[in-house]
Amino acid sequence: MNRITQRMNALNEAGRKAFVAYIVSGDPRPSVTLETMNELVDKGVDIIELGIPFSDPMAEGKVIQSGHERALEHNVSLTSSIEVVKQFRERDNETPVVLMGYANPIERKGYQIFADMAADAGVDGVLTVDLPPEEAVDLNAELKRVGLENIFLLAPTTTPSRIRDIVSLASGFIYYVSLKGVTGAGHLDLGSVKSKLSEIRKMTELPLCVGFGIKDGASAKAVSEHGDGAVVGSVFVDRMGELANASDAEIVSAVGQLAANIRLGLDS
Amino acid sequence: MNDLTSAENIDYSCFPDERGHFGIYGGRFVSETLISALDELAAIYGRLKDDPKFQEEFDKDMAHYVGRPSPLYHAERWSREVGGAQIYLKREDLNHTGAHKVNNTIGQALLAKYSGKKRVIAETGAGQHGVASATVATRLGLECEVFMGEEDIRRQSLNVYRMKLLGAKVTSVTSGTKTLKDAMNEAMRDWVTNVDDTFYIIGTVAGPHPYPELVRDFQSIIGREARKQCLDQTGKLPDVLVACVGGGSNAIGLFHPFLNDETVKMVGVEAGGDGVETGRHAAPLNDGIPGVLHGGRTYLMEDENGQIIDTHSVSAGLDYPGVGPEHSWLKDLGRVDYVAVTDEEALSAFRELTLVEGIMPALESSHALAYAKKIAKDMSPDKTLVVNLSGRGDKDILTMADIDGITV
Ligand SMILES: Cc1ncc(COP(=O)(O)O)c(C=O)c1O
Numbered sequence: 001m002n003r004i005t006q007r008m009n010a011l012n013e014a015g016r017k018a019f020v021a022y023i024v025s026g027d028p029r030p031s032v033t034l035e036t037m038n039e040l041v042d043k044g045v046d047i048i049e050l051g052i053p054f055s056d057p058m059a060e061g062k063v064i065q066s067g068h069e070r071a072l073e074h075n076v077s078l079t080s081s082i083e084v085v086k087q088f089r090e091r092d093n094e095t096p097v098v099l100m101g102y103a104n105p106i107e108r109k110g111y112q113i114f115a116d117m118a119a120d121a122g123v124d125g126v127l128t129v130d131l132p133p134e135e136a137v138d139l140n141a142e143l144k145r146v147g148l149e150n151i152f153l154l155a156p157t158t159t160p161s162r163i164r165d166i167v168s169l170a171s172g173f174i175y176y177v178s179l180k181g182v183t184g185a186g187h188l189d190l191g192s193v194k195s196k197l198s199e200i201r202k203m204t205e206l207p208l209c210v211g212f213g214i215k216d217g218a219s220a221k222a223v224s225e226h227g228d229g230a231v232v233g234s235v236f237v238d239r240m241g242e243l244a245n246a247s248d249a250e251i252v253s254a255v256g257q258l259a260a261n262i263r264l265g266l267d268s
Numbered sequence: 269m270n271d272l273t274s275a276e277n278i279d280y281s282c283f284p285d286e287r288g289h290f291g292i293y294g295g296r297f298v299s300e301t302l303i304s305a306l307d308e309l310a311a312i313y314g315r316l317k318d319d320p321k322f323q324e325e326f327d328k329d330m331a332h333y334v335g336r337p338s339p340l341y342h343a344e345r346w347s348r349e350v351g352g353a354q355i356y357l358k359r360e361d362l363n364h365t366g367a368h369k370v371n372n373t374i375g376q377a378l379l380a381k382y383s384g385k386k387r388v389i390a391e392t393g394a395g396q397h398g399v400a401s402a403t404v405a406t407r408l409g410l411e412c413e414v415f416m417g418e419e420d421i422r423r424q425s426l427n428v429y430r431m432k433l434l435g436a437k438v439t440s441v442t443s444g445t446k447t448l449k450d451a452m453n454e455a456m457r458d459w460v461t462n463v464d465d466t467f468y469i470i471g472t473v474a475g476p477h478p479y480p481e482l483v484r485d486f487q488s489i490i491g492r493e494a495r496k497q498c499l500d501q502t503g504k505l506p507d508v509l510v511a512c513v514g515g516g517s518n519a520i521g522l523f524h525p526f527l528n529d530e531t532v533k534m535v536g537v538e539a540g541g542d543g544v545e546t547g548r549h550a551a552p553l554n555d556g557i558p559g560v561l562h563g564g565r566t567y568l569m570e571d572e573n574g575q576i577i578d579t580h581s582v583s584a585g586l587d588y589p590g591v592g593p594e595h596s597w598l599k600d601l602g603r604v605d606y607v608a609v610t611d612e613e614a615l616s617a618f619r620e621l622t623l624v625e626g627i628m629p630a631l632e633s634s635h636a637l638a639y640a641k642k643i644a645k646d647m648s649p650d651k652t653l654v655v656n657l658s659g660r661g662d663k664d665i666l667t668m669a670d671i672d673g674i675t676v
Contacts (some may be wrong), residue, residue: 055444055575056561058456059299065443077573103297103560108574130297130560134287155301157463162303180301181461 217265288477395427472515
């Protein structure tokens with residue numbers, strides 16, 4: 001069984017919600033990423049989403065765009081990010097890691113080579129923001145071949161018939177985009193999240209994690225009440241940016257502290 | 269790579285397919301939130317494009333507001349000086365607002381009106397599409413916000429002020445390279461946030477399906493007119509068509525109605541900047557590879573990691589690392605040739621047409637003129653060559669003055 005499913009099952013049995021943390025690989029510099037991942041796990045993160053920096057991150061708000069730009073200044077790439085996962089796996093063979101990024105770096109590498117590299121390194125799932133199911137057929141086949149989960153997005157605007165199609169292709173978990181907007185947006189509407197999640201719930205058994213606009217333990221807890229977990233990203237990336245000139249140790253500990261607080265809120 | 273390896277036996281009017289693909293190019297590479305808006309747009313466009321009332325409204329605006337048909341002008345003096353083929357200029361520079369861009373914004377603003385959207389947004393590089401969007405928006409009473417890279421705002425200050433006079437809000441984009449591609453990212457972000465009440469007017473034949481198709485259809489009025497005008501004036505089809513290619517809307521507009529005419533040769537001219545061999549250019553069809561950006565698969569300028577790279581051209585309207593997907597397909601099929609000319613060649617064509625014909629072309633269009641001159645020379649005087657004069661050069665006067673070291 002894939003690590004994502006294992007983790008989700010275990011959380012479910014324990015009656016806990018999944019805490020999914022997003023950081024950008026190599027932000028603010030490559031030397032902090034591995035230690036940050038370890039620290040996030042130590043402070044209670046269940047799944048790590050490692051953002052692959054891209055020159056044109058169309059779905060990101062200002063905060064995460066800046067994270068991508070900081071990483072790109074250090075020439076962080078898909079290849080170097082996969083290498084970080086490989087190092088992470090030397091110590092941690094349980095925490096699921098999902099690569100989250102845009103299609104072009106993967107296209108450039110070639111689907112087959114990418115799938116082999118990612119599986120080899122111990123990646124568990126791939127979420128390609130600008131690859132809706134219609135365009136994901138070929139990548140999907142490659143990910144299946146090597147046993148990687150393909151994580152798809154559902155949005156407030158996704159129609160019921162589309163939800164049905166997408167959940168039939170998805171595996172691992174479903175990422176529900178909580179609002180119409182970009183990452184880090186500030187207009188989360190809990191009522192609409194709740195009603196959409198219950199609509200989706202009727203069509204799939206897959207775990208539902210909710211992301212975009214989740215800023216702290218309280219909002220993480222609120223959205224995950226109707227789903228199985230919460231994805232938190234901009235808050236971490238924002239802190240990375242503030243501490244861009246601080247030492248690695250300071251960054252790691254600050255990010256860890258944020259994670260510990262969110263975990264506390266989520267479990268309260 | 270492509271099962272269609274030959275240009276023979278293709279009916280070009282049948283593309284894209286229902287999912288917006290031209291062979292392996294095009295499609296819809298956007299995040300899930302935008303899919304329903306694109307479906308809605310495709311449905312509305314599918315319904316309206318054959319609706320006589322919509323067509324009538326479009327044609328009426330084209331005639332009385334834009335001033336169409338634009339002339340097909342026989343540049344006799346320039347043809348004589350070049351000493352080869354007869355060169356004809358399709359005068360899109362005479363359109364209201366000064367470029368071909370308005371053909372598309374009128375069409376899309378009508379779609380916005382029929383969709384009941386109250387607000388339109390647009391991205392712009394040179395500012396021509398921004399001006400054309402602001403123009404149609406204010407006329408229809410729609411709120412308008414234009415996204416423009418910080419760098420382009422500096423280079424195209426005249427157009428920025430024009431947009432403001434027209435009541436539009438111009439938002440400076442400071443991410444990435446601070447040019448057209450980043451303006452397009454920012455417009456997409458705005459659209460995803462305000463998708464319920466906002467219509468995104470994309471300025472070229474790029475972006476996710478159905479944009480490349482509908483922008484092409486609105487711009488094809490250029491080629492339909494040119495085809496008829498050429499038959500009327502010369503009694504035959506033209507031998508060669510030449511147009512500049514940024515995103516590719518003026519070029520596809522001219523080419524598309526001729527694609528099934530096998531005898532008509534077509535050349536798209538990209539911005540060669542300092543020269544394609546220097547790497548400082550904006551010529552993805554000459555020196556790029558297929559990838560995914562801004563919602564579609566197409567030729568792109570990128571590095572070995574798949575990051576989109578900085579482009580360079582003296583002309584802001586061509587300074588874009590991608591190109592409309594239909595051009596990528598036409599390139600692979602060999603139906604259209606894609607070449608590049610340098611900044612220097614374009615600037616010299618600008619000066620030449622200005623002095624010889626008294627027509628001041630846009631720097632974008634000057635790229636097409638520069639290449640036309642190169643090939644016309646070696647053609648016989650009974651051949652005709654049509655150049656799309658996509659816009660007028662007024663907006664470029666400050667750039668020219670700057671190059672000449674003059675403060676105006
Ligand atoms: C006069 C003119 N020609 C050409 C272009 C390039 O666009 P496209 O390739 O879509 O025609 C522009 C863009 O701003 C323009 O202003």
